[in-house]
Amino acid sequence: MKKSILLLALLLLSINAFATETKLMVRAKAKDAKFVGSSIGGAHVIVRNTLNGEILAEGNTTGSTGNTNLIMKSAHERYTQLSDENTAGFLAVVDIEEPTLVRVEVLSPVHKKNARIQASTELWLIPGKDILGDGIILEIPGFVVDILKPNTHQYIALESIPQSGLPIEAHIVMMCGCPIEAEGIWDSNLMEVKAIVKKDGETIGEVQLTNPTQNTFKGAMTVSEAGYYQITVYAYNPQTGNTGVDMVNYVVRE
Incomplete structure (x- = not known):
């Protein structure tokens, strides 16, 4: 019995040893407006493995709505970053062993049931290849x-x-x-x-x-x-x- 438990523990350790921490920034942005952040309670984010539905990360966006002049009043060239270190987002940190197709779901604004919109997208996460900066931005109309x-x-x-x-x-x-x-x-x-x-x-x-x-x-x-x-x-x-x-x-x- 003890031997079986030890083998199981070693197996789990070997699996975890191959998993790589990978970061994904997720943001919700109101259509024709700014980012959904702490001032309205945030957006709820769920990152799932599309293969089996396993939740890999979950939490709310926090931070400010962003820079009004940059977002609403400036022309945006390719690669223009709309967010900064204070802009609302949720940093998902997942451990994956191999490229994994994930579904990113956003419920926003999380505390306003009559107005809450669900938006989602899918993307491949590659072990150790972080997606930061603006990250994945999901638009919330309404x-x-x-x-x-x-x-x-x-x-x-x-x-x-x-x-x-x-x-x-x-x-x-x-x-x-x-x-x-x-x-x-x-x-x-x-x-x-x-x-x-x-x-x-x-x-x-x-x-x-x-x-x-x-x-x-x-x-x-x-x-x-x-x-x-x-x-x-x-x-x-x-x-x-x-x-x-x-x-x-x-x-x-x-």
């Missing part, structure tokens, strides 16, 4: 949309709704958390933001939302009847194709 008013399952008295209408308010940012405002780098004037309103399961209209302050979009809807209501707020930029959605249900009572 907007993070959070409806602030009305609240989920809020009961609202019909008589309490002002003549100007029931306030609708949403907070919208890029997928990296970058700010949206009129005439800004991420210009709200290029976006269409509307609330689709349903009552008792039937669509009854749309409300245009405007952007009076950074990241905030507001509007108001006329309400004349009690019922079960649902609001779906969407954001759409036809120039980039970015989209985002959030939904909320509430009750208007007599």
